Amino acid sequence: NAGVTQTPKFQVLKTGQSMTLQCAQDMNHEYMSWYRQDPGMGLRLIHYSVGAGITDQGEVPNGYNVSRSTTEDFPLRLLSAAPSQTSVYFCASSRGGLGDTEAFFGQGTRLTVV
Amino acid sequence: AQRVTQPEKLLSVFKGAPVELKCNYSYSGSPELFWYVQYSRQRLQLLLRHISRESIKGFTADLNKGETSFHLKKPFAQEEDSAMYYCALRGNYGQNFVFGPGTRLSVLP
Numbered sequence: 001n002a003g004v005t006q007t008p009k010f011q012v013l014k015t016g017q018s019m020t021l022q023c024a025q026d027m028n029h030e031y032m033s034w035y036r037q038d039p040g041m042g043l044r045l046i047h048y049s050v051g052a053g054i055t056d057q058g059e060v061p062n063g064y065n066v067s068r069s070t071t072e073d074f075p076l077r078l079l080s081a082a083p084s085q086t087s088v089y090f091c092a093s094s095r096g097g098l099g100d101t102e103a104f105f106g107q108g109t110r111l112t113v114v
Numbered sequence: 115a116q117r118v119t120q121p122e123k124l125l126s127v128f129k130g131a132p133v134e135l136k137c138n139y140s141y142s143g144s145p146e147l148f149w150y151v152q153y154s155r156q157r158l159q160l161l162l163r164h165i166s167r168e169s170i171k172g173f174t175a176d177l178n179k180g181e182t183s184f185h186l187k188k189p190f191a192q193e194e195d196s197a198m199y200y201c202a203l204r205g206n207y208g209q210n211f212v213f214g215p216g217t218r219l220s221v222l223p
Contacts, residue, residue, distance in 0.1 A: 033210060040123060042200060042215035043158075058210065090158065092211070101204070102148065103211050105158040 002026050006091050006106035013081040013113045021076040021109050023091030029104075031094045032074040033058070034066065036087040037108070043090065049074055081113045116141050118201050118214035126220045127191050135186040135217045137175075137201030145203040147177055147184040148211070152198040161186075161199070171195070191221045 007022045025032065033048035045058030049068040063085060065077040074093075078085060088110050092103040117140045127133050139145060147164040162170045164177040164184060175186045184201060201214040 031210075035213070040215055042118075042120075043213040045210055045212070048210055092158075094211075101146075102160045102163065103150075103202075107157045 004091055004093050004104050004106040006089075006109050008109060009107065011109060011111050013078070013111065015081060015083060015113060017078075017081050019078050019081065021078075021089055021091075021111075023074045023076065023106060024072050025074075025091075025093040025104070026072065027093060027095075027104065028071060029093035029095055030071070032068065033092050033103075034064070034074070034076045035090045035092065036060065036085075037090060038087050046076065046089075078111075081111075083113045085111065086113045087111060116145075116203060116212045118203055118212055120199075120201055120214035120217045122217045123215070124218045124220065126222060128222050129193055130190050133188050133191045133195070133219065133221075135199050135201075135219065137184045137186065137214060139182050139184065139201070139203050141182075141203055147175070148202045148204065149173070149175055149184075149186050150200045150202055150213070152200070154197070158200065191219075193221045193223060195219060196221045 004025045030051050034046040035043040037043050044060050047066040049055045052071050055066050088108050090108050091106040094103045095101045119138045149161040150158045151161045152158045173188045198216050198218050200216045202211045204211050
């Protein structure tokens, strides 16, 4: 029962570097999303996907790119890291459609940009 | 617009005391409301959802549409309840979860 798996758990980047945060789920969920968690601000939606090949922007998309080539994977790319992107990043997946459902979260990636 | 507010950043109570974590929302349609909990160094996990009207770990939450609130309550707090609690709503647009800023509950011995 892997659920939602994120890699890496920790990462330190220098300003201007690029990297990809990986997210995979094995529950065949249609919906996947990326959040960043900052003190006092809760979780803010970066990007989301409602299915393979479909992505859209959330509340704070600037500086990030996503793609969804398969149902299982939803990587988040930082194009040119900035100190303001220092945060804890969570990937989540959920079943699509209306009705009672819940979001399942990965264990998080703690990113520090120096 | 969808929005969730949690007015308390930190709530400290003594073991055995009642606890109430406040949550208010704004949403024009019919939302689904959830409480998520994050224990130290663990991932976020679902605590309860309004639609099932269940009690988990002694916690309950009632959706009050008139006051647009979904407060989380427990009559007798335990030390193991210390965690970060997030109220969330799931609306129709994009079916994404919108989270509040969170309340850190600290249960003192």
